[in-house]
Amino acid sequence: MDYDVIVIGAGIQGAAVAQAAAAEGxxxxxxxxxxxxxxxxxxxxxxxxxxxxxxxxxxxxxxxKECLDERAFLLKNAPHLVHLVKFRIxxxxxxxxxxxxxxxxxxxxxxxxxxxFRRVPKKRWAALxxxxxxxxxxxxxxxxxxxxxAHLTRSVLASAEEMSCKTEYNATVIGASLKDQHCSLTYxxxxxxxxxxxxxxxNATGPWVDRVSASIGAGETQRDIDLVAxxxxxxxxxxKEGMYYVEAHDGRVVFVMPWKGRTMIGTTxxxxxxxxxxxxxxxxxxxxxxxxxxxxxxxxxxxxEVINAWAGLRVLPVAKSSAFNRPRDTLMLTDREQAPxxxxxxxxxxxxxxxxxxxxxxxxRDSLPQDRTKIADTKNLKLPVVD
Numbered sequence: 001m002d003y004d005v006i007v008i009g010a011g012i013q014g015a016a017v018a019q020a021a022a023a024e025g026x027x028x029x030x031x032x033x034x035x036x037x038x039x040x041x042x043x044x045x046x047x048x049x050x051x052x053x054x055x056x057x058x059x060x061x062x063x064x065k066e067c068l069d070e071r072a073f074l075l076k077n078a079p080h081l082v083h084l085v086k087f088r089i090x091x092x093x094x095x096x097x098x099x100x101x102x103x104x105x106x107x108x109x110x111x112x113x114x115x116x117f118r119r120v121p122k123k124r125w126a127a128l129x130x131x132x133x134x135x136x137x138x139x140x141x142x143x144x145x146x147x148x149x150a151h152l153t154r155s156v157l158a159s160a161e162e163m164s165c166k167t168e169y170n171a172t173v174i175g176a177s178l179k180d181q182h183c184s185l186t187y188x189x190x191x192x193x194x195x196x197x198x199x200x201x202x203n204a205t206g207p208w209v210d211r212v213s214a215s216i217g218a219g220e221t222q223r224d225i226d227l228v229a230x231x232x233x234x235x236x237x238x239x240k241e242g243m244y245y246v247e248a249h250d251g252r253v254v255f256v257m258p259w260k261g262r263t264m265i266g267t268t269x270x271x272x273x274x275x276x277x278x279x280x281x282x283x284x285x286x287x288x289x290x291x292x293x294x295x296x297x298x299x300x301x302x303x304x305e306v307i308n309a310w311a312g313l314r315v316l317p318v319a320k321s322s323a324f325n326r327p328r329d330t331l332m333l334t335d336r337e338q339a340p341x342x343x344x345x346x347x348x349x350x351x352x353x354x355x356x357x358x359x360x361x362x363x364x365r366d367s368l369p370q371d372r373t374k375i376a377d378t379k380n381l382k383l384p385v386v387d
Contacts, residue, residue, distance in 0.1 A: 001182055003029045004368055006198040008173055008212055010034075011042035012149070012353045013330070013345050014204035015157035020357035022163035023381065025372035029196070030157070031171040031187055033208075038153035040276070041206045042350070044312025046232065046255055046267055049074055049082050049145035049351045051113060053245070054253050056105045063329055067351040068113040071145055074351075078383040081155060082147045085257075086242030088120065088128060089142075090296065093135040096251050106142055117142035129239040130298040146243070146257070149350055155383040156353070162384065163375050176201060176216035178341050185216065200364045203344040207276035207313040213344050224318040225346060227276065231285035232266030234308040235301060239263050246296050254292045262307070265289045272313060281311040315347045330356045332363055339367045354378050 005021045007014045010032035021028045034040075051068035052060070074082040091099045106117040120139040125131065128139065161167060168189060176185040186195045205212045207227050243257040257264050268285040286309055290301045317331065330348035334340035343364055348356050358378070 001198055002196040003027050003198040004372070005029070005200050005202060005364075006031065006183075006185055006196065007202045007204055009040075009204035009206065009208075010037035010153070010157060010167060010169075011040050011204065011206055012038065012153045012156065012350055013042075013206070013348050013356065014202070015153050015160065016353035016357035017202050017204055017345075017360050018165045018167075019156050019160040019163075019381075020354070020361050020378055022160045022165040023376040023378050024361060024374050026368060028160065028165040029198070030160070030165060030167040031173060032167065032169050033172055033205075035169050036154075037157050037167075038150040040208075041312040041314070042153045043150035044230070044232070044310050045149045045350050046230075047146055047149050047257075047259065047264070048255070049147050051109060051144070051351070052349070053105055053109055053142075053144075056108055060329075061108075063349075063352075064109070065112045066355055067349060068109075070352050070355050071113070073354060073379055074147075075145060077381060078147075078152065078155065080385055081152050081383065082145050084115075084143045085146045087142050087144050087245050088131075088242055089140040089245045090128075090131055090136055091138045091140070093137060095137075095247055097247060099138045099140075102138075102140055106140060109142065113143075115143045127241065129241050129244075131244070132296055132298060141242075144243075147350075151386070152350075152383075154386050158384045158386045159381060173212060173215055176342075178217060178335060183216075183341050199369065200340065200367050201342045202360060202364075203342065207315055209315060209344055209346060213342070216342065226316050226318050227272040228314040228316055229270045229272040229279060229282075229285070229311045230267035230314060231270075231281040231289065231309060231311045232264055233281070233286055233289050233306045234259065234262045234264050235305050236307060237263055237299075244296070246292060248288070248292045249295075254289065256293060256296070265293050269314075276313055279311050279313055281309040285311070317346070330359070332360060334363065340364055341367060 004026035005028045007018045007030045018028050018030045049071050051064040055064050120141050125133050171187045171189045174186040183201050184197050203212050238258045294300050331346040333344045335342040
């Protein structure tokens, strides 16, 4: 065979699977439709490496603990990319989540992360970046982490390439045939068609996951999904006292955070039915974020102050519940239960990419050669510095 593992997609999930497989000594190829990594959802996230405090509300305790463990690994292995930042949670008379509820959540969060939290004294409220103090009951402060999502993806992929993983860009998968013991995959690149064989194909294409599954003859790995658009905006002027975790009128969480000398605000959650390559922020979503910001800060934004806006897509299982309340675990579907030849990844979190990749390797272990020599443990693998 040409490769042990072919990964389709060079976003954070694909890069992580490539790194994990290469670290185990497997021969790995990554195929990416664009001309560089992380041009899909992996450059359009909220730039956070966090446990997901709000997921405690929906009892996703295992996911929160997993993500906080992964945050610790990233702080150790990529200090040039992942940094602890103060988060502030203001609680007003009109806030749906009362101080006692946030206190309990932060107690659990602190137990999982070994990082404490505190209440900000009332005498310090005036220094909190123009946060409105009328009807303010309490302000909680705790730590989580921030990263450049696209930069992190490039670094993880570079780590895989240091262990002999190969990456091909501008590569469009045309189809595949699944044999009993291997796969044969065809892709197009620079007007040329190429055919390769591999033991396993990993479909890590984010919002394109079902389209790719259908093209490679692995329709049985498909799952009914919703694509959910998340919009962020940037405005001039950087907040100085950390990130703010505020509650929109519909109960969802919006972050107001410093970002490269500016202030970033996001995110929304709106259904999306179009082509993933054509996702754009809607005017209504931009207005929504401005309204949320203006509810909490003395500075009153107008639409003309928005200097940048972007939208990314989350992949969530179809359900009647709102996107906000749906599980964020990665769903892994295979073409068959024993010795799968195709693994398709649905959803996932930026923070948990390394753990997810290890789960993928466990899932496809019986399909892969048994005579490879392990190179590294990704728990202790320092990420390289890349541009």
